[in-house]
Amino acid sequence: MRLLLAEDDPELTRQVVACLEKAGHEVACYDRGDAALAAAVQKAFDVVILDVNMPGMNGFQVVEEMRAKEEIVPVIFLTARDGVVDRVRGLTAGGDDYLTKPFAMEELLARIDVQLRRAQQSGTGQRRIGEWFLDTRQRRLRKSNGEGVDLQPRECALLELLLDHPGRTLTKKFLLDKVWNIRFDPGTNVVDAMVCRLRRKLDVPGHTSSIQTVRGKGYVFKASS
Amino acid sequence: MFSKLLPERLPSTWRLALLQCITIATSIALCLTLAGMALRSDLETISRRILLDDLGEYSSVYEMAGLDGIARMFVSGRHENTEGVRVTSADGTIVLCESLSDPEKGFPWPALTSLRKLPEMKGVKAIEHPGKQPHVLIGRVFLPDGKLLWYGRTNESDRGYIQHINLYLWYAGVAAALIALVPIFWYAGEVLQPVRSMIASALALARGSGRERLAASSAVPELREFAAAFNTVLDRNEELTSELQAANDQLAHELRTPLARIRGNLEAFHDSVSEPAARDAAARGLDEIDRASSLVQTILTVRAGEHQALALHREPLSIRELLTDIVDLYTISAEDSGVVMKLDVTEDRTLMIDQQRLTQAIANLLDNALTYTPQAGSITVRCELDETQCIIHVEDTGPGVKPGEEENIWMRFVRGSAASAKSPGMGLGLSLVRAVATAHGGATGVNHRPGGGADFWISLPSEA
Numbered sequence: 140m141r142l143l144l145a146e147d148d149p150e151l152t153r154q155v156v157a158c159l160e161k162a163g164h165e166v167a168c169y170d171r172g173d174a175a176l177a178a179a180v181q182k183a184f185d186v187v188i189l190d191v192n193m194p195g196m197n198g199f200q201v202v203e204e205m206r207a208k209e210e211i212v213p214v215i216f217l218t219a220r221d222g223v224v225d226r227v228r229g230l231t232a233g234g235d236d237y238l239t240k241p242f243a244m245e246e247l248l249a250r251i252d253v254q255l256r257r258a259q260q261s262g263t264g265q266r267r268i269g270e271w272f273l274d275t276r277q278r279r280l281r282k283s284n285g286e287g288v289d290l291q292p293r294e295c296a297l298l299e300l301l302l303d304h305p306g307r308t309l310t311k312k313f314l315l316d317k318v319w320n321i322r323f324d325p326g327t328n329v330v331d332a333m334v335c336r337l338r339r340k341l342d343v344p345g346h347t348s349s350i351q352t353v354r355g356k357g358y359v360f361k362a363s364s
Numbered sequence: 365m366f367s368k369l370l371p372e373r374l375p376s377t378w379r380l381a382l383l384q385c386i387t388i389a390t391s392i393a394l395c396l397t398l399a400g401m402a403l404r405s406d407l408e409t410i411s412r413r414i415l416l417d418d419l420g421e422y423s424s425v426y427e428m429a430g431l432d433g434i435a436r437m438f439v440s441g442r443h444e445n446t447e448g449v450r451v452t453s454a455d456g457t458i459v460l461c462e463s464l465s466d467p468e469k470g471f472p473w474p475a476l477t478s479l480r481k482l483p484e485m486k487g488v489k490a491i492e493h494p495g496k497q498p499h500v501l502i503g504r505v506f507l508p509d510g511k512l513l514w515y516g517r518t519n520e521s522d523r524g525y526i527q528h529i530n531l532y533l534w535y536a537g538v539a540a541a542l543i544a545l546v547p548i549f550w551y552a553g554e555v556l557q558p559v560r561s562m563i564a565s566a567l568a569l570a571r572g573s574g575r576e577r578l579a580a581s582s583a584v585p586e587l588r589e590f591a592a593a594f595n596t597v598l599d600r601n602e603e604l605t606s607e608l609q610a611a612n613d614q615l616a617h618e619l620r621t622p623l624a625r626i627r628g629n630l631e632a633f634h635d636s637v638s639e640p641a642a643r644d645a646a647a648r649g650l651d652e653i654d655r656a657s658s659l660v661q662t663i664l665t666v667r668a669g670e671h672q673a674l675a676l677h678r679e680p681l682s683i684r685e686l687l688t689d690i691v692d693l694y695t696i697s698a699e700d701s702g703v704v705m706k707l708d709v710t711e712d713r714t715l716m717i718d719q720q721r722l723t724q725a726i727a728n729l730l731d732n733a734l735t736y737t738p739q740a741g742s743i744t745v746r747c748e749l750d751e752t753q754c755i756i757h758v759e760d761t762g763p764g765v766k767p768g769e770e771e772n773i774w775m776r777f778v779r780g781s782a783a784s785a786k787s788p789g790m791g792l793g794l795s796l797v798r799a800v801a802t803a804h805g806g807a808t809g810v811n812h813r814p815g816g817g818a819d820f821w822i823s824l825p826s827e828a
Contacts, residue, residue, distance in 0.1 A: 354647035
């Protein structure tokens with residue numbers, strides 16, 4: 140996928156580019172807002188990643204200009220500002236997602252996936268986890284032999300999210316944001332507790348869990364199990 | 365000092381009027397006393413002269429026409445009962461006594477015995493008769509035949525004059541006081557009207573967003589100056605607040621960008637090494653960076669809250685839904701640590717609140733409660749609603765807050781004595797709770813639960 144990255148910090152740019160390229164994306168970098176705007180309007184990109192504080196033009200202004208020129212490419216903000224007010228400012232300016240620094244590279248990849256999927260409007264197909272089939276409408280796990288387990292709404296949302304990003308390590312921060320709509324550290328290990336509960340419902344004793352913990356990073360869904 | 369004597373709730377106009385009345389009454393009383401003294405001494409001098417004059421006249425009449433002459437002259441004169449004349453022989457027998465008063469009352473002649481004690485006089489002398497009211501002035505003169513001629517005057521008419529003058533002085537004083545009240549009421553009204561509108565303006569200021577200013581358009585010059593000075597302070601405050609907000613953003617940026625760089629590098633390192641110990645160290649490093657950035661955020665939030673610079677994103681939210689979500693968030697953790705979590709919300713209300721911030725504040729209280737509540741304990745989230753406010757309680761069955769620490773624990777970096785090395789935290793959790801509640805126009809506090817344990821609460825104004 141072709142991505143545009145506008146970020147004025149060279150070190151961070153280097154890291155993000157390395158990560159994105161490793162994930163198979165093609166990245167065009169700009170360190171000024173105005174240059175990024177010109178490029179975004181002229182060339183076709185699949186996702187635009189914008190820093191908010193940039194010389195030339197800030198990220199919010201870039202998006203406003205892009206949207207004024209009817210450029211509908213998904214935009215993810217990368218910013219050091221963490222207030223809800225800033226977040227709302229970013230989203231009303233026409234951004235699609237908002238990621239605060241410092242962030243995990245995998246979280247950026249997961250958010251790019253979300254935007255790409257939304258842009259492509261692709262269906263996710265059948266949701267299969269080992270022997271289980273997930274019925275998101277009834278919030279129920281089923282086996283082909285008719286055996287079933289009910290899921291709590293948030294358990295179901297968490298599982299869906301993990302299934303949406305197979306093989307991608309999802310950070311607790313990302314999970315808290317998407318499942319619980321919480322953008323702060325709630326102290327207690329809410330995510331861990333919920334994952335434990337999901338595993339108890341999903342896993343076959345003696346087999347490796349389909350939801351694996353990656354220390355210091357988060358959780359990953361491995362479809363291969 | 366003087367104003368303390370006046371009733372507390374009396375409006376200033378009336379206080380001023382009352383003070384003015386007291387001042388005028390005091391000056392009238394002073395005028396009356398001094399004028400009375402001057403008048404009395406003048407009238408007495410006149411009285412003496414009249415007396416000496418009369419004694420001379422009557423003794424000449426006696427020389428020419430004897431006792432009959434004295435009597436005729438006295439009767440023909442227009443005397444009132446305030447005067448009297450008498451003649452006594454050398455041994456003290458009264459030979460003539462005339463006065464126009466009715467016989468019973470008579471002129472208040474003093475007894476001859478008391479008069480005899482008076483020192484011998486040459487010629488004419490006025491004798492003040494002591495102890496008589498009204499005051500009596502008596503003069504005597506030796507007649508050529510050795511008899512004594514007495515002439516007396518009371519000061520009753522003088523007193524009448526003085527009383528008359530006093531009465532008119534009082535009329536003048538009262539009239540002056542009433543006239544003086546008119547400008548007082550007018551001026552006090554003129555001065556106080558702007559004060560009242562200024563009070564209204566200040567109240568609006570207290571409720572406002574900080575952009576309002578004190579208005580004193582038609583006020584007296586001093587009040588206008590005051591309002592201008594006050595507004596300068598407000599301008600400066602606003603400037604400082606926005607500077608602080610900018611500095612907050614700046615600091616956040618300055619700290620977060622390097623943290624982001626370190627995190628990126630550490631993540632790359634983590635992914636590239638296969639040595640378990642190195643991976644583990646990197647993983648712990650990543651955890652610490654996340655903790656540090658969340659700490660930076662909390663400090664900035666608390667700081668902003670302390671300087672009324674916490675920007676809120678208010679939206680209408682159901683308090684029941686908000687509390688249900690938060691309790692839901694902690695239920696699994698509570699179950700895992702053997703604590704029962706209860707939600708007790710009977711009524712619902714929609715409030716204009718910042719969902720993220722308030723959720724974080726209540727989550728902090730719940731997190732605290734979970735940390736301190738022992739196994740088999742319980743945590744109750746309760747909501748009290750009345751017309752003016754909504755109070756959210758988080759009650760636990762932990763050790764509670766030590767008496768005397770109820771206020772301290774809300775301070776930055778202060779941890780209650782129940783905290784231990786095992787319970788993590790920087791002592792910022794409750795400061796954040798207070799910062800968020802204050803930014804919403806509410807308050808926070810802690811009560812002791814009757815059965816032991818703590819009852820932390822956040823109050824939010826209903827119109828918030």
